[in-house]
Amino acid sequence: MSYSATISLRRPAQKNGLNTLRLQVIINRKVVPIPLKVAWPEALFDEEAGKCLASLPKNKQEASYKELLQRTEAAVGGPLEKQASDINLILGKARGKANDIFVKYRLQDDLVLTVDEFLRQYNSGASNTDFLTYMEARIAERFRRGQISENTRKGHTSTLRKLREFAGTLPFSSLTHKFSGDFDAWLKKRHKSCLNTRSGRHRNVKAYLELARRDKITFEDPYQYFVNSTVQGQWRALTPAELGLLEDYYAQTKPGTTHRRMLQKFLFSCESGLRLGDLKAAGQAKFTDRVMQLKPHKTYRYDEKDLLLPLTRKAMRYLEDSQRENDIEGFFLYTDQYTNRQLQAIGGLLGIETKIHHHIGRETFATNFIRRGGKVEVLQKLLGHKKLSMTMKYVHVDEQMKQDEINRIDLLDACG
Template identity: 35%
Template sequence: MLQHCFNMQSYSVKLVVNKDRVNKKTGLCSLYLKVIINRKPIPIPMGLKWPLSFISMEKGCILPREKKDPDFRDYEMIIISELSKINEIFKIYRLQDKLLTPELFKKELKSFSRRKNFIAFMSQRITERYNLKQIGVQTKKNHQSTLNKLSEFKEYIAFHEIDKRFLEKFAGWLKTEYENEDATVWTRIKDVNTYLEIAEGEGIGVNSDYKKYQISSPKGRIIYLEDEEIDRLFVLFNSRRLVPTHHQVLRAFLFSCFTSLRISDIRLAQWGWVTINKEMQFVPYKTRSTKKEVIIPLSRVAESLIEKKTGFFFSLPTDQEMNRSLKDLAVLADIKKDLTFHVARHTFGSHYYRETKDIISLQKIMGHYKLDTTMIYVHINEQDKRDGIKKLDEAFMRHMPVRRLVG
């Protein structure tokens, strides 16, 4: 329990539960913060439920339900943030030597959104967006990782604090403390901006100066497979020497190479998507909020890779098992690249453009909102030309002085 006393005033706050209202089936109970001002109790509902058996009443905190509890960190941060908010009010009145009454406290707490903790806001919205299926498991993990770094950089961050200078310092800290590359820093800043924009849309006052901090998107080289590498994977697929899990994963990977489907869509791919014209018509999982459909013709190769003749196309293992399988498959096929389903998608994009030069159709097939996103495959092929000339030049130099120019 946190307690403050001065000038005959006393404040305290503690996490409590109502033991008489525990759900008998689930063991869950509602969490409250019990604020006491001059002996007058004020219950503050948290809007959270946690198993009573995993709450330390003595310490006033929740405990993990299991090792690596997926929700514990989120809930703990929300509780800590609310405690910080209440203690901030206590501190303001203490420093100003002002009398804090229960009525004034309620008013201050209600209006606290003007200086609300961004850490708590981001934590709550990550959980809410995931529960509402607005973001997937991996995006949740990525956003949570950014939040962990941000809270490590500064435990309490008021909205008005986040301006251009703040983001510059955070980016610099990521580079010096964790030696993050530009691409990682760019992703972290982008995540923070996403939740600042959400807050702005909800009417929470943010410092618009944060928009002045511009960090360019990294233009890393896209990894994709060449024809001979795809051929090696097909030879491996047909070799009958793969264990079932490797065979399933390779089937789905090659299907992505010939359709551009993301792994999230491959898991959901089904015959219900296929029209009489042998086209897949569906709303991609990543952009499901827009409800915009994409139409992808099924090539004969892609159709031959479909595992099942009814229902879902594939039966796939967990993401971790797939990642392990892809590493094994790269070794077995003697491919010196990290195989991921992003690589498969980029393989489709680069080969489609190389063969057709039709950037507009490619944009529609891949479901890109902006043409600029698709243009990267044009740049790849420009790089192919430069690499080709470089290789030709290197071959020429290897034959010196036989091919030396004279005169």
């Protein structure tokens, strides 16, 4: 494996007499020119040293030398000595950045540096010394590449702000097993963050630590002895009676009204278990009979497979009502905040005790699926979860479900 990085001029010169400068990288005989967005005249550039000159030795000064200096000063917009010094700093930084990547790969025989990998690391701006600088650069890079959504970017950036408030800077060398516990205690004391909020912060940090590890940055695992716990969320599924009240109210609403449009999307979620992000993109899904085919919004970056979701007849009716009444492919969309306020207003109007929120449609579907005898491993696939433990967080066993199971056991005992 052979690598090199030099500064070169691009020829011919521009109309102003300046040549653009670039970093010329060679990786296994493949040349990769990287523009540096700076320019300098060829006559005042030492190509062997890769640096800009503010003047030439007397033995190299031609008759037009003074004119060259005046023209160059006008083109670069300032004194040549200062401009040359500033541009040389940029050139040195670019060359140093490339060499840092080369050194990392030369020191580890098991790593193979490709042009694509070099460009990814070079353009990311990620730091190999400070974790917070690294995390900031990687968030921006992942969002730019479409690897994370806008909402995910906001969440990760929020965690980054909390880390900066907590530590200011966070060199990789300072990461020890104490960090996770200290950060958790600080979140709890300073921001009164609940257990689930703190757990989300830790998941974000661990995601970027894993990326750093893949980038071959060496550090102690700060989460080696830390247990990232969660508790079941506050949202509760609608009871069968409450769901029935909503269905009856929906049947009485007039097409085109706000409440009817909102309930079409919400009740569809109660009958399908679809995530909010996927509900918003329902118009892009394909349908074969009553099977919905879509690329899951939350997991498309990790799994290229489409989700095939069989739908109940009731779910299909809500979707077909929306399509026919609103003349759209999916559901009529309001802002999440306005939707939640209106759903809670509907709940208050109907005397529903459960606090209605767009997220509980998914929990209602999961709970009713189990209530009706559905298999939990099938529910896992319908909800698109990789882990069964995540599926169980959506299932809420209420008092009636417990009593029904006890009654079933009594019936079996009586028959036996």
